[in-house]
Amino acid sequence: MKVAHLCLSCFYIDDYRYQENELVREHVESGHDVLVLASTETYRDNMTLGYIAPGRYMGTDGAIVHRLEYSGIGPFFLKKKLRVHSQVSALLNQFQPDVIMFHGLCGWELITAAHYKSLHPEVLLYVDSHEDANNSGVSRLANLLHRYYYRPIIQRALPWIDKVLCISLETMDFCRSKYGIPDEMMEFFPLGGFIADDTTYAKLRSKTREALGLGSHQTVFLQSGKLDVKKRLVDSLKAFSSTTSENFVFLIIGRLHASIEDEVGYLSSKDSRIRHLGWKTADELYEFLCAADVYVQPGSQSATMQMSLCARCPVMIADVPSHQPFVEGNGWKTSSVEDQIAAFDAVEKNPAILDEMSIRSFEIASKLLDYRRMAARLLS
Template structure:
């Protein structure tokens, strides 16, 4: 089949393991002809979101990538919000896809693909949504854009969309309220991950623990991300340092914002069980998650949570609606410091409970998060 992934309302970043990358990679692996059409938004120097030059090249996920510039008679800060791009209709016509996956509801080119679907009703058109009340229509300009620009576009395109695929339960609610999308037109389609087979998993685990000089009887926690106060790393470290067992370890992976850098350093110097590993690539992080025993995320949401479940980790994560499908006998949902501390204390008291929770995470991963299965969903 011919499949086109349009990443014009979101970023597309080579050499990463975001949803867009994984779905493209799976479609290529299955032998389909795949094209990615993306905006110029990407990581610059592999560090921060920025903008690269328009280009055509073979992407790291195995598909040709066409990066299109933003256009329009307005300043750039508005162009990147309006999300108009040249030549999309011609690209669709020339490629003649069987399936269109439009990543991100909010952008002008949704009208272009809807028009193409209207003229070619046999084509399957899916649109995914990552929007929710935490990340969209928050500021004044954003509220205006969502109400008077994105919403009318979505409403006009909706009759030609086969399904709006929402990454979370909060996204479903937001789309229903903000854009008046009927429930029957939406489907839960979470961010997923790669699930290693038993041999590969055990290899990652053995090699990772050996590299970190971790003993088999040690229980290892890991928290990752770009750490600011919203990630609640300080709260995690406070709860961890209230434990006393020398068989517990806490690994920090990512970048620490200067606003909490000094506090993190104080925790690390005061407790030798805490180790800061710095930034890791997605593949390195996945192997680390296979090596540790518990993934911790009591603050703002991150796709690493899904990755950790695919790596068979029990979890200690924030008690928010979007996490509801992912914590069912495989960890703890926490909403305050007391609950977070109690989770650490429970694990310290009886780490043997983690074995069954690990197996449960694996089951949840196969049920909800396997990108191979999710990629096939887009073909029907």
């Protein structure tokens, strides 16, 4: 089959393991002919969003990528919000896809994709949504765009969309209230990950723990991401430092924002069990997650949480609606430092509870988060 991934309402980043990358990679590995149409927005220096030159090249996920510049009149800051790209229609007509996966509801080219579907009704058109009340429409300009620009576009395209795939329950609420999308048009389609088989998992776990000098008796907690105030790493370290077990280790993976760097440094210097490993690639991070015993994420949401479940980690994560499907007998939902302290205490008193929780995380991941299954879903 011919599958077109349109990453024009979101960034597409080579060498990463975001949803867009994983679905493209799975479709390529399954033998399909895959095309990626992407904006010029990407990460620069693995840290901050920026823009690169338009062009065509073979992407790291195995598909041809067309980077398209923003079209239209007006200043750049507005054009990158309107998300108009003049070449999309011509490229779709040239490629003639059987399936279009449009990543992100909010952009003008959704109309182009819907128009192509109207001319080719046999084509499957799926649109995913990552928007929710926490990350969309929070500023005055963004709210105006969502109400008077994105919503009319979505409503115009809706008759031609087969399903709106929502990454969380909060996203479904947002799509319902902000864009007027009916429930029967939406489907839960969470961010996923790679799920290693038993042999691969055991090898990765053993290799990484050995490289870290960790014994089987040690319990490893891990927190990662672009670590700013919202990630609440400082709270995690304060709660962790309330424990006394010499068998506990807390790994920090990622770059520290300047706003927390001093406090994290101070807390780490007081507790030799805390190790900051710096930034790691997505593949390296997965190996560290396989080596970990508990993934910690008490603050803002991150796709690493789903990756941690795929690596069989019990979780200690924020008590928010979007996490509801992912914590069921495999960890703790926390709202405060006190909640985290209670979770750390529970592990300190009985580390063996993590064995059953790990099995449960694997079961949840296998059911909800396997990108191989999710990629196949888009073809039917």
